[in-house]
Amino acid sequence: MYEHILVAVDGSEQSDQALKKAINFATHHNAALLITHVMDTANFDFPVIAGYVRKELWDQYNKTAEDLLDKSKEEAETLLKSESPRFEIPEKVPKEYGIDLLMVGERGGNTTEDE
Numbered sequence: 001m002y003e004h005i006l007v008a009v010d011g012s013e014q015s016d017q018a019l020k021k022a023i024n025f026a027t028h029h030n031a032a033l034l035i036t037h038v039m040d041t042a043n044f045d046f047p048v049i050a051g052y053v054r055k056e057l058w059d060q061y062n063k064t065a066e067d068l069l070d071k072s073k074e075e076a077e078t079l080l081k082s083e084s085p086r087f088e089i090p091e092k093v094p095k096e097y098g099i100d101l102l103m104v105g106e107r108g109g110n111t112t113e114d115e
Contacts, residue, residue, distance in 0.1 A: 006034045006099040008089045009061050014105030019065060022103040026076070033076035034097055035065050038085040 007022035009015040019035065026033040039057065062078060079097075081088050094102060 002029050002031045002101040004032045004034065004097060004099045005029075005101045005103060006036060006089075006094060006097065007103045008085070009035060009037050009065070011037075011057060011061060011064075012105065016064060016105075018103050018105035023076075025101075025103070031101075034079060034093075034099065035061075035076050036079040036081065036089070036093055037061050038081045038083055038088040038093075 002025070005022055005026050007015075007019050009019055022033060022035075025031070037057070065076065065078065079093065081093070083092070089104070090102065093099065
């Protein structure tokens with residue numbers, strides 16, 4: 001049985017679907033849910049703009065998550081990070097938070113990290 005579930009969101013339709021499934025899964029398994037977005041701000045030219053964009057996007061993600069959580073009666077912790085999503089999501093965050101299940105959607109293309 002899973003106790004700590006991590007779902008990564010990026011504002012795409014795919015991540016919204018992953019979030020819905022993670023909420024249902026967490027509810028069914030009575031597991032803690034951590035919703036995270038990791039934005040790679042290294043590709044932004046100006047830190048001030050990166051901070052504004054990050055807050056604007058995070059507010060949008062939080063609103064979507066809150067709406068879905070309200071419907072499901074599930075509670076979740078949220079986490080916003082500015083690092084490399086390829087490292088933070090599969091490696092660092094799960095270790096820091098004791099995650100035993102990672103749920104993600106197909107890459108939605110809303111990251112700024114190059115292939």
